[in-house]
């Protein structure tokens with residue numbers, strides 16, 4: 002087995018959203034103190050804005066000052082997968098027992114805190130029947146192979162058949178190289194928006210969240226030659242989706258190739274309320290571990306270079 006350890010390049014830099022999230026963390030303990038912009042259910046998230054406004058949807062942070070009214074808007078993430086073709090987040094969770102087992106193994110084997118590592122890449126192969134015991138990831142540590150097999154069974158009724166077959170090829174399918182990437186995020190850490198490397202990874206990406214939820218943001222890759230802020234003019238779109246712990250994410254087709262995914266480095270996520278329409282929950286980030294399985298393209302030079310940043 003080959004393992005490659007990295008310190009992940011993380012944190013989204015320079016964007017307006019990031020600055021506002023900082024403001025969220027620094028200025029308020031609860032979302033009630035903030036002005037929350039609430040987009041319609043499943044309309045793409047609207048841009049963040051700071052400035053004077055007297056609309057009903059915002060409250061002032063500084064009501065007592067008539068001269069300086071600062072309004073902070075933030076996005077409210079949805080809880081159901083947005084309509085991006087090829088994106089699947091089925092409404093199922095792996096069991097708490099399995100999640101604990103896997104997390105414990107990862108912490109013991111890779112993230113014991115000795116080297117400041119927060120990213121590990123592991124490599125294996127799916128094998129076919131002719132080679133004897135067929136597995137979905139021979140060469141990966143047994144607990145990651147076993148997780149793959151459990152995911153195959155769990156996802157069987159939850160995904161379209163061809164997407165399931167893309168992730169879990171049958172026993173007679175040719176052997177393929179597969180990577181498992183483990184990412185550990187302390188509260189406040191994230192990963193820059195990116196498209197997984199086009200020259201290294203094939204279609205069909207499977208990710209599982211452990212230990213904490215987080216909001217994952219998806220942004221449409223801009224077509225070449227277009228510029229400008231875009232979102233109000235139809236050439237860009239963004240969705241924010243809350244991924245609860247033990248949930249499973251699948252990226253394929255358009256979602257894998259035409260949209261970036263990223264996680265903002267924030268201590269709290271603002272998410273649509275599960276119980277009350279039009280309301281929101283503020284959810285504190287815990288330490289999150291993610292495991293992502295990806296197919297390597299034939300001949301991809303896989304060892305020695307970081308996976309981020311990404312789009313090409």
Ligand SMILES: O=C(O)CCC(=O)C(=O)O
Nearest residue numbers: 182184192197208291293
């Ligand atoms: O942590 C996650 O769920 C996403 C990780 C990711 O996008 C990556 O490693 O390419």
Ligand SMILES: [Fe+2]
Nearest residue numbers: 195196197262
């Ligand atoms: Fe990624």
